[in-house]
Amino acid sequence: MDQERIRKYAKLAVCTGVNVQPGQTVMIFVSPEQHEFAAMVAEECYLAGAGKVMMEWTFQPVTKMAYQYETVESLGEVPEWLEAKHRWMAEELPCHIHILSDDPDGLAGVDPEKMQQAMVKKNRVLKKYRDARENRDQWTIIAVPSPSWAKKVYPNETEEAAQAKLWEDIFSCVHIEKDKDPVDAWNRHNHQFLERCRKLNEYGFEYLEYKNQLGTDFRVWLIPGAVWMGGGEYTMGGTYYNPNMPTEEIFTTPASGRAEGKVVSSKPLSYQGMLIEDFWVEFKEGKAVSWSARCGEEVLGKIITMDEGSCCLGEVALVPESSPVSQTGHMFYETLFDENASCHLALGAGFSNVLPNYDKMTAEEWKEAGINDSLIHVDFMIGTPDMNIQGVTSDGKRVDIFVNGEWAEEFRSQSDN
């Protein structure tokens, strides 16, 4: 592969993605299959001035064995040292770089019940440390092709050709081109997003209404005063970072407990190495009350019933059909990409930083304001080329936001035309 562009990508993740500051510690979460790329990212961290780099390797085939052979007791166990490590992370706030590459259905065959029980058990101890990091640490998620993921996306190609094609897709989605500085492209991209958010925020919509031929007929209420966001974000300490690469979504957190109607999935959902396909979810008073899936229905059920908040929505995100990710013309079977090809919702935890003054509120106050709380946050795609979305203001005014899967005229940026 093109080592020059791969190196650019590693540097982009470090500098524009997580934006490592001199002296900071960086944790890199990656599969051992990707050791060469991981070493490149580590080197870029040091070159950017990182004080320490910690590698956190996880190998999906071994994870699968653990789910097969270990007891729920063992899987969900949090020894004191592991809790101490998470406490340390919440105190020291190292940067997190997540490098995804796993086989989208590499955990197929694992008992979803067992997985859910283990996760719940583990999170009973660890969630508070994750919550304590929220809005305070810099993190970014990127992806690199493994043979198995590439073959899932390009089943008719050889492993090598599939990986090469997937690399090209990734480069085009994250704005990496030969002889061009991707940092410029990201700055322009983020600027457009700010403009679009500003327009949406000015309307202060009370609720959104979704309709398409697939069967989605759905209304979701927004939190008064909550803002639309997209692209880069700031930590409470004021460091700018880009949590997702690519990112094409404008999103907010809807009011927990206020959504009505049915949404129909438009793309498969790959959840922790298991695929859920052709599914719908019906909401009443903000809660998922019924659902069905052609494939992976049990896994979908486990997601929705994971905890008290996992049946409610934590995110409403708008992505046009013309996004660069969508334009590759295929599924990635990886949320990081697929969520950027399509309008989507997320079950589970909302983002508190959509609230003005979120940094002066307690977690309890976030919840009271309508931000859903859960140990999961699972995006699922509902956008289609015929999706229409209208925003309705408190005085009953209807505004087209999406028309036939694209931003309505007034929300388009210069470069969209």
Added chain:
Amino acid sequence: MDQERIRKYAKLAVCTGVNVQPGQTVMIFVSPEQHEFAAMVAEECYLAGAGKVMMEWTFQPVTKMAYQYETVESLGEVPEWLEAKHRWMAEELPCHIHILSDDPDGLAGVDPEKMQQAMVKKNRVLKKYRDARENRDQWTIIAVPSPSWAKKVYPNETEEAAQAKLWEDIFSCVHIEKDKDPVDAWNRHNHQFLERCRKLNEYGFEYLEYKNQLGTDFRVWLIPGAVWMGGGEYTMGGTYYNPNMPTEEIFTTPASGRAEGKVVSSKPLSYQGMLIEDFWVEFKEGKAVSWSARCGEEVLGKIITMDEGSCCLGEVALVPESSPVSQTGHMFYETLFDENASCHLALGAGFSNVLPNYDKMTAEEWKEAGINDSLIHVDFMIGTPDMNIQGVTSDGKRVDIFVNGEWAEEFRSQSDN
């Protein structure tokens, strides 16, 4: 490569090496380059009944970067969670499987002073937990070829051919043959070793005297009552395991502070990714007082001066020139193999379990009995085809132990003839 024999090797490490007992936790220390073999070993652990398998990945190129870019402060730092993990290891006693594969000079260029300082700093906190595990946990060390290690051993071959040849060497050294059960071979091997140890122990030598044409002229005193060991060992809890695969040495711990004369290296020493070649060390009253090396002299000096005990000897080991490792006809640049091709000594910590009743003694009493203490244990090779070693008993009787690099007649086993 021959997947059947590789699978046998993985199973051998788990069953005969570390001898995993039902419900035990196993930690596998391995490079991410070896993720496929590592997953195979993990699976064999589960099949042997392990309750939990933990992967502990370390990637040498990233370790090298850390030594280059981080401060000694950062390198030697032990955060609370890491100390808690070592405490947990000392309490829970998981099995350790170490899978070596690193480039023998992959850390060339690292400042030995910096490495030493970092290690001393780290060990000030962690050594007590390692000491607490001594003689109590099951562990084994095996090795698999990485491209860089294989090319070091076979510089004139392609990467692929070099790895294939190194695999064949490993198989021959660890008694893995097609259509044969290696467990039988290991049982026979261990039985021979017991016989040889019994004969040596009956003599109760006061000291050994080494001489060869290379310039070694050396006497080392043994601890009265200490035994010669070799092959498998028992934990205090009574579980049998094989700490090294391959193993061809019969060894004991000499009396700390009682060695005189000069020893000349017969093979290069690969220490933590750096090579030391053509060196000698002179001992007075058990301490290394002068030394010199054609290559890597600074590293040798750092080893000898690491701590109070690093200038004294912790091991005396006897290996004939005809050992299967030696018969491959080449250096491995890896102590696990090279120490099994040649008589050697080790600087640093001795093995307390050579003492009768060691399990009823305190660490202080081990030291008083003559077992050297140090945070290092570094083997270096002195055996040659003309090496003669005599044992001298307290009543002045001289017994040939090695004649021209081979066990003297009375110590040979049936199968040697």
